[in-house]
Amino acid sequence: NESSQLSVKDLMIPSEKVAHVQINNPLEHALLVLVKTGYSAVPVVDASYKLEGIIGKSIILNETLGLERFEFERLSEMKVKEVMNADIPVLSGNDSYIEGLKAVIDYPFICVVDENHHFDGILTRRAILKQARKDYYL
Amino acid sequence: NESSQLSVKDLMIPSEKVAHVQINNPLEHALLVLVKTGYSAVPVVDASYKLEGIIGKSIILNETLGLERFEFERLSEMKVKEVMNADIPVLSGNDSYIEGLKAVIDYPFICVVDENHHFDGILTRRAILKQARKDYYL
Ligand SMILES: Nc1ncnc2c1ncn2[C@@H]1O[C@@H]2COP(=O)(O)O[C@H]3[C@@H](O)[C@H](n4cnc5c(N)ncnc54)O[C@@H]3COP(=O)(O)O[C@H]2[C@H]1O
Numbered sequence: 202n203e204s205s206q207l208s209v210k211d212l213m214i215p216s217e218k219v220a221h222v223q224i225n226n227p228l229e230h231a232l233l234v235l236v237k238t239g240y241s242a243v244p245v246v247d248a249s250y251k252l253e254g255i256i257g258k259s260i261i262l263n264e265t266l267g268l269e270r271f272e273f274e275r276l277s278e279m280k281v282k283e284v285m286n287a288d289i290p291v292l293s294g295n296d297s298y299i300e301g302l303k304a305v306i307d308y309p310f311i312c313v314v315d316e317n318h319h320f321d322g323i324l325t326r327r328a329i330l331k332q333a334r335k336d337y338y339l
Numbered sequence: 340n341e342s343s344q345l346s347v348k349d350l351m352i353p354s355e356k357v358a359h360v361q362i363n364n365p366l367e368h369a370l371l372v373l374v375k376t377g378y379s380a381v382p383v384v385d386a387s388y389k390l391e392g393i394i395g396k397s398i399i400l401n402e403t404l405g406l407e408r409f410e411f412e413r414l415s416e417m418k419v420k421e422v423m424n425a426d427i428p429v430l431s432g433n434d435s436y437i438e439g440l441k442a443v444i445d446y447p448f449i450c451v452v453d454e455n456h457h458f459d460g461i462l463t464r465r466a467i468l469k470q471a472r473k474d475y476y477l
């Protein structure tokens with residue numbers, strides 16, 4: 202079928218179109234980027250666009266959960282690199298469509314990197330699902 | 340293939356396992372449910388478990404976006420029903436797997452309702468992707 206000819210780079214959103222934050226941004230800035238772009242989570246990069254992890258609204262809000270109330274003031278005290286999820290799976294642009302499908306089973310998106318761990322783009326569940334749908338009409 | 344035999348009710352998470360909030364909850368309570376369960380967004384029901392909409396961290400945080408800072412105090416002033424997304428697609432348990440696949444292309448999950456619009460469960464992208472993967476190994 203058509204999908205077996207495709208690789209991750211054919212379906213990914215290229216890095217220039219991916220909202221992201223930097224490791225040293227304060228959490229308040231990261232939250233503002235997330236709320237303004239509307240995304241739940243985005244990649245984290247360093248100054249040379251090497252991929253460092255992922256950060257999202259869930260991670261940031263978890264940091265504000267106090268015993269009696271949300272402690273939102275902590276957002277200006279903490280940095281992205283202190284709380285981001287650095288333990289993330291990655292794909293290469295040359296990986297196959299089916300490798301991409303397997304990877305997004307457990308993650309809404311997967312970061313794509315080159316051999317130097319520089320950020321190339323993201324493979325989203327939506328891109329995989331749109332392609333999978335085509336395979337049911339052959 | 341195997342998937343064409345399945346319907347949405349075979350793949351959905353049944354309502355008893357779905358975290359949800361009520362239309363009259365204050366936003367602060369809804370946010371606490373979302374942060375504690377870890378989910379980005381959950382269904383909203385009324386007292387008789389009729390489906391009313393969806394609410395998520397994005398919608399709630401949007402309400403706190405002020406001109407100069409996040410206005411988190413608004414969370415105790417507003418209710419779920421004032422901000423939830425009430426314009427959502429739904430599925431029936433009897434809809435086919437392919438109808439489910441099409442529906443989750445644009446939404447991380449789709450609520451499943453019976454003929455009286457009572458909440459039966461949710462169909463998630465993960466459930467569809469796990470099933471789609473099986474079709475590539477025949
Ligand atoms: N501005 C928009 N326009 C149209 N539809 C929108 C949208 N924002 C979100 N959606 C829809 O909501 C889904 C979940 O978005 P979420 O932000 O939770 O989760 C997103 C977000 O965390 C990340 N993502 C997607 N596109 C991104 C981008 N350009 N930059 C940064 N992160 C992105 O990948 C996740 C999965 O994305 P996916 O497309 O599979 O799934 C998206 C898409 O179907």
Ligand SMILES: Nc1ncnc2c1ncn2[C@@H]1O[C@@H]2COP(=O)(O)O[C@H]3[C@@H](O)[C@H](n4cnc5c(N)ncnc54)O[C@@H]3COP(=O)(O)O[C@H]2[C@H]1O
Pocket residue numbers: 241306307308309352356357358359376377378379380381382447448461463464465466
């Ligand atoms: N406690 C957990 N254990 C293991 N993996 C977890 C998890 N929480 C989240 N995930 C993973 O993260 C994905 C996105 O979760 P999210 O909360 O943004 O987005 C979720 C959430 O908004 C909703 N959802 C899923 N299960 C739910 C439940 N039991 N109750 C309420 N809402 C649920 O459906 C969306 C899509 O779920 P999906 O399973 O496709 O995709 C999930 C799943 O792959």
